[in-house]
Structures are given as C-alpha cells and as structure tokens.
Amino acid sequence: MVNLLIVDDSFFMRQMLKNMLPKDKFVVVGEAKTGEEAVQRYKELKPDVVTMDITMPDMDGIEALKEIKKLDSQAKIVMVSAMGQKPMIKEALEAGALDFIIKPFDKEKALKILSSIKK
C-alpha cells in the first residue's frame, strides 16, 4: 500500500483525487490546503508520495516542494497543477519533483504515473 498526502487548496480536487485512487493500492493519509500546511503534514505523516498543487495561499507548491526536499531529499512528489507552462515544469523538475500532471488530466494517465512510483 502507498501512503499518499494530497496537497491542493481546492476541495473538489482533493475529493476527486481521493475518489480516483484504488483503495487496494493507495491510502490517503492526509490532506493539506496550503504549502505551509503541506510541509507540516509531511513532517508529521512521512507519506510515501505527495501530490502537490502549485497555486495555493500562503506558500505555493513549488516553494513547498523545495522545503520538503530540504527536510527529506528522498521525498517523492508529483506536481498536479493547471499551471503547466514550460518554465514552471522545468523549475519543479529541477527542484526534485518526480513528475508533472497538468489539469485537466486523464484519470487513467494520472493513475499510471502515481502507480509507477516505487515506495
């Protein structure tokens, strides 16, 4: 089972991600609505994988990604954002994101990316 932390300020997106994940493979151990909350929740929960939105209040997802990577260089973080412009993707990947899923996304493709991540 993969322990997952979902980070998104949108209630809809958090619900959607939770609902699309097969219950026999993923356990959503926590949710966060801001970048700051994401860093805090990561410290507490030590999830196997994090899905990270970018545009959020307080601290954006790129900053949160960098903060989490400082805490744990092995952290597995997949960006899930509508802000899929090339410089943004480049910055996220250079900061250590494993992959970048652009919203709106195909659920099967997104699931394939998340399922391919090894614990």
Added chain:
Amino acid sequence: MPKRRKGGMVVSNDLREIELKCIEIILNAILETAEMIVGSGNVSSVLIEEQKRKLDENAILLGIAGQVNGELIFGLNETALKYIASKMLEMEIDEVNELTTSSMVEFINMISGSATIKLVDHFDSDKLKMSPPLFLKGKDMNIDNRPDTIKSYRVSLDEGIHIDVTVALIDVKKK
C-alpha cells in the same frame, strides 16, 4: 501612425493589436478547456457587447499580472453553475454546496492555467501570472473598472447554458 490615448499615455495602434491578440488567446483557452470538460461539441462564443456591466448571480474573478495586466470576469447563473459542476463531478447536481462551488472554481483554475500556458508561449516570457480564482455570489453585481480594452463574450456550453466572460485589459507589454 495613428495613436490613441490610454491611461494618460499615448500608445500606438500596434499595442491595440497586441491586446486583441491577447483576448483571442484567452478566449481560445476558455473554449478549449470548456470543450474538454463539457464535451458537448456545442461550445461556441459570440461577442455580446463591448462593455458588459451587469453580472449574473455568480461571478469568478481572475487577475492577470506581468506581461499582460488586467482581469477576467466570469458571470454565470445557477443553472450554468450546476451544469458545469455536474460535468466536473460526473454526477447529477441538485443543489449548490461547497463541492459544486469548488468544482466551478477549479474549472476556472483550469482555464487560467491553459490561458497562462498560451500567453507565456506567445510572449516567450515567464513574467506572467494569474491570481487564484475569487468566487463571488450576490445580486445586482456590476463591473466598475474602466480600462481601455474591455470586451465581453457569451460562451455557450450547451442548449440554454452559457457563461459571460469579460476580458478587461489595462496594458500589454510588447514582446
């Protein structure tokens, strides 16, 4: 070259063309995203008036800053809100609640992302950002800003279902 006045500055007609190109890019992003989510094959847009002032009972605001400065204002009634939420959630929607509102905001967030990607590509510049969508609900809401370039479109999603989109540009910097 003919010139016009803009916020106290004199600008050339070149800039007007850039502004119109921006509006075209933004409108394409709206239509493509709407088609992807709604999937009706009936998504279309028409210029309704140069300056639409009255808004429907639900409005979502998006600010654009950087290479392009301005605002996008989306106005829609409850029927359209429920329609979009039902497509986003893939289920029938009878009432407006936190989940339906959130799905609508996410729909606009997707439009924002698509428009940003297209504008960044067009200007070959990463100096462009959009604010998170701000959802407003109320009666007799009016648009009261006065930039030079303001255009309103009715985007039809399906029979009798539409969103009114106002693009208000304050300025667009040249490439």
